[in-house]
Amino acid sequence: xxxxxxxxxxxxxxxxxxxxxxxxxxxxxxxxxxxxxxxxxxxxxxxxxxxxxxxxxxxxxxxxxxxxxxxxxxxxxxxxxxxxxxxxxxxxxxxxxxxxxxxxxxxxxxxxxxxxxxxxxxxxxxxxxxxxxxxxxxxxxxxxxxxxxxxxxxxxxxxxxxxxxxxxxxxxxxxxxxxxxxxxxxxxxxxxxxxxxxxxxxxxxxxxxxxxxxxxxxxxxxxxxxxxxxxxxxxxxxxxxxxxxxxxxxxxxxxxxxxxxxxxxxxxxxxxxxxxxxxxxxxxxxxxxxxxxxxxxxxxxxxxxxxxxxxxxxxxxxxxxxxxxxxxxxxxxxxxxxxx
Numbered sequence: 001x002x003x004x005x006x007x008x009x010x011x012x013x014x015x016x017x018x019x020x021x022x023x024x025x026x027x028x029x030x031x032x033x034x035x036x037x038x039x040x041x042x043x044x045x046x047x048x049x050x051x052x053x054x055x056x057x058x059x060x061x062x063x064x065x066x067x068x069x070x071x072x073x074x075x076x077x078x079x080x081x082x083x084x085x086x087x088x089x090x091x092x093x094x095x096x097x098x099x100x101x102x103x104x105x106x107x108x109x110x111x112x113x114x115x116x117x118x119x120x121x122x123x124x125x126x127x128x129x130x131x132x133x134x135x136x137x138x139x140x141x142x143x144x145x146x147x148x149x150x151x152x153x154x155x156x157x158x159x160x161x162x163x164x165x166x167x168x169x170x171x172x173x174x175x176x177x178x179x180x181x182x183x184x185x186x187x188x189x190x191x192x193x194x195x196x197x198x199x200x201x202x203x204x205x206x207x208x209x210x211x212x213x214x215x216x217x218x219x220x221x222x223x224x225x226x227x228x229x230x231x232x233x234x235x236x237x238x239x240x241x242x243x244x245x246x247x248x249x250x251x252x253x254x255x256x257x258x259x260x261x262x263x264x265x266x267x268x269x270x271x272x273x274x275x276x277x278x279x280x281x282x283x284x285x286x287x288x289x290x291x292x293x294x295x296x297x298x299x300x301x302x303x304x305x306x307x308x309x310x311x312x313x314x315x316x317x318x319x320x321x322x323x324x325x326x327x328x329x330x331x332x333x334x335x336x337x338x339x340x
Contacts, residue, residue, distance in 0.1 A: 003119030036061025063140030160184025
């Protein structure tokens with residue numbers, strides 16, 4: 001079986017001798033057709049991804065076709081198109097027992113902690129498959145990154161009519177903006193890149209944009225009248241941005257960290273307490289979030305065609321991957337295609 005292995009930092013190897021997956025009870029064999037390239041994949045390749053070891057088969061933004069499955073209660077059959085929920089939770093810890101499978105104590109993320117989907121076929125637990133009839137393969141593969149944003153929105157308690165500041169116009173931040181608009185919220189986008197901010201307006205239909213390089217507090221004040229937002233979601237994974245976000249939260253407001261950074265974040269306690277601010281992390285997503293995204297895409301609310309800016313045949317990925325790391329490539333979301 002063909003596949004791509006990240007052997008070590010900065011090195012991919014194309015293999016044609018990978019073991020075929022074996023069909024076991026409670027699992028299905030899925031032929032992979034689309035693989036989204038995530039920031040996690042980029043970080044792993046560059047050597048700055050936490051909780052990571054080599055060699056590893058990357059790939060967790062996936063869609064494909066079931067080629068073998070046993071009798072099941074989920075109504076899945078051979079030939080069904082599916083998306084994969086890559087968060088392999090233990091089902092035993094306190095988080096799992098409380099329904100928070102996204103932050104399982106013993107979490108093994110497919111393509112991060114265990115080998116993932118950059119190969120022709122994989123074996124997946126039936127409970128981690130979502131039938132995506134009516135969606136394209138591209139749309140199905142994008143359920144996972146967009147579900148990350150849906151989970152952050154749900155964590156924040158955002159409701160229709162609320163105003164949210166989303167910091168970071170990368171693929172996760174853009175998804176948060178589009179899905180917050182789907183939820184009926186008013187969205188302010190903030191980023192350092194003017195071209196990306198313009199995309200926030202045309203693609204995510206945000207009401208306002210703020211340049212992080214040009215007195216953002218003053219810009220925010222002109223929009224909200226208070227120099228702050230009730231809900232702030234930081235999707236940058238940048239320590240400076242995440243620290244500065246505290247100053248953009250209104251009294252009684254909430255700050256949600258979606259981005260992950262390998263360093264400490266500090267804040268001024270008197271400011272934190274005087275605002276009675278709520279600070280929360282948002283990790284991964286649950287089935288509820290995947291369902292929310294599926295509904296949004298089915299309703300035509302998320303334009304996946306423009307979200308995916310770069311493509312490659314699976315066999316050509318190693319030749320183009322380095323170019324996707326360069327800012328001048330202007331990648332929002334890259335996608336690998338495995339054809340029949």
